[in-house]
Amino acid sequence: MKRFVLAGLALALGAGAVIAQDAIAQRRDIMKAVGGATRDPGAMLKGEQPFDLAKVQRSLAIYADSAKTMPGLYPAGTQTGGDTSASPKIWEDAAGFKAAFDKFAADANAAASAIKDEASFKANFPNVLKNCGSCHEVYRVKKG
Amino acid sequence: MRRGVAVGLALGTLALGGVLGFYLLSAPETWRMARGATIVADKRTPDLANGARLFDASGCASCHATPGQDDRARLGGGLAFHTPFGTLNAPNISPDPAVGIGNWSLGDFARAMREGVSPQGRHYYPAFPYTSYQRMKPDDVADLYAYLKSLPKVSDASKPHQMNFPFNITRGLGLWKLAFLDGKPFTPNPARDAQWNLGAYLVNGPGHCAECHSPRNAAGAIIPSQRFAGGPDPEGKGFVPNITQAPNGLAKWSASDIAELLKTGFTPDYDSVGGSMAPVIKNTSRLSDADRAAMAVYIKSLPPIETPPRPKKP
Structure with missing residues (x-):
């Protein structure tokens, strides 16, 4: 019986570790997707690529979606592991972390309504991108 | 007995010599003698635009701007650095005469930037990166000084550092500087453009x-x-x-x-x-x-x- 309980415990712990790894991998994938979604609008801002409203709107939709999913991917136990670059501040200030993503989503949605052409794109898009740096400054620790 | 006294005397002299040697070697004046006096730019009309540029290039605001507000020109200090040697608190470098650098001369400022010494002759910890700032051109230092003086006065007093023993004895930094602060200006490489x-x-x-x-x-x-x-x-x-x-x-x-x-x-x-x-x-x-x-x-x-x-x- 004791052995059985121990085995069950080991299994549960193992499963917990798997879920933790999944959460870390998942948030990493989402962040990569956000970066990927920035490629086209980034090139448009630099004038390396012609303005394309559909692409811009698609990127903004990815931002807003990601911002909704992300805060749920930091359960207790995922502070370390999987080479995560998450800062301990995420767990110390969970409300602030959630608020940063809410702001990112709100800014992305506001830009989606405001952007109709190249001029409004250049006026509004950089404001959305400011969220990347301001959130990373507080909640991310570079590991090289 | 006599022998004991002699040994005691010898040891005492040695200890005294050690203390005296430490005292002499760690003095800001010793470093200045070894590395040369800091060149202070001649009196001229400062270029405030260049001062602002140097302010940004030097990253002054990152450490010295008052935390928790967005104005990078409010240099009240207070950001804490948790180093392996203890905690350092960035000081007020606003032009406030009582708690900032309002009473500093250009020479005081130039020596702080190159020698890492306060106007009172105290060593600064190298978290203040004078190991890099020592390379700055005297004219750039003068413009930066004038720019800092043009910013708003902030009356928040600087917080004292909380360094662990023996790193709380700033005098010891004099020896560190003799070893690691060469005092050399930037020299351009003529082979490069x-x-x-x-x-x-x-x-x-x-x-x-x-x-x-x-x-x-x-x-x-x-x-x-x-x-x-x-x-x-x-x-x-x-x-x-x-x-x-x-x-x-x-x-x-x-x-x-x-x-x-x-x-x-x-x-x-x-x-x-x-x-x-x-x-x-x-x-x-x-x-x-x-x-x-x-x-x-x-x-x-x-x-x-x-x-x-x-x-x-x-």
């Missing part, structure tokens, strides 16, 4: 990039042979990337990729840099495209150096 030399100056002088992007020895000084090869974060959180042309450094980046990062904080993959680099981008984003391009050309020219090993995970 003006853009490269401007970049080398901005990166190694005001920009003080190597202060974080290099490993340090046990005494807390940069290891010259591994300059720019990255290393553990000075505050013990994470690892600062290698910015040489090593394969895991910036080998795959173009100079314009580097300039773009300094402007927007985005890597070529549109990752946005975080941690202590985010405040650096706030400074470099305010520089001119020409200054950023020069820094990028210089950084792109750094020969590859292998990244030092990472500290083992606890």
